[in-house]
Amino acid sequence: MEHYETTATAGTPEGVGLTFLTLAHSLRERVDxxxxxxxxxxxxxxxVLQVLAGQGPLHQAELATALGQAPRSVTQILEGLERLGLVTRTGHPEDRRRKTVELTDAGRTTLAAAEEAGRRVLRRFFGSLAPQELTDLDALLALVANGLADDGTG
Incomplete structure (x- = not known):
């Protein structure tokens, strides 16, 4: 893991924050x-598949909003998922530009496999922590998350 902190920032909010960002980025890449x-x-x-599994069929614009992404980015992802047979996109009878996206059975199966693969990686990295360490880390991350929600800087 790369460390961006210097001796001057070790143990400071910015030093810990940079270490956290580096670790989060590396872990995300490995899971991916x-x-x-x-x-x-x-x-x-x-x-994308998780949102569809949880919310059911959605219009592409609704899906983009649920994901917090630009509609164009979601369209590109959906085109790939549709080619793989993991989703279907159905045109609206009155507005051909409006598409409803639905998860297929193959999509559900593939989603389950992907989620299990992700869980395996996370268990490998966090499984060495003792139960109390996991509880403590979870509480600390909740504090950071609350700070993000209350921050107002976006």
Whole structure:
């Protein structure tokens, strides 16, 4: 893992923050690579399928909003997922530009495999922590998450 902190910032909010960002980026890349190699789905594609699995069929614009992504980015992901047979896109009878996206059975199966692949990686990296360490880390991350929600800087 790369470290960006210097002796001057070690143990400071900015030093810990930079270490956290580096670790999070590295862990995300490893999870993404493992999920892609094992199940053929990247994290971004998995997230699209997770939203569809949780919310049911959605119009592309609704899906983009749910994902917090630009509609154009979602369209590109959906085109790939459709080619793989993991989603279907159906045109609206009155507005051909409006597409409803639905998860297929193959999509559900592939999503389950991708989620399990992701869980395996996370268990490998966090499984060495003692139960109390996991509880403590979870509580600390919740504090950071609350700070993000209350920050107002976007």
């Amino acid at each position: 690579r493992h999920m892609t190699a094992t199940a053929g789905l990247s994290l971004s594609r998995t997230k």
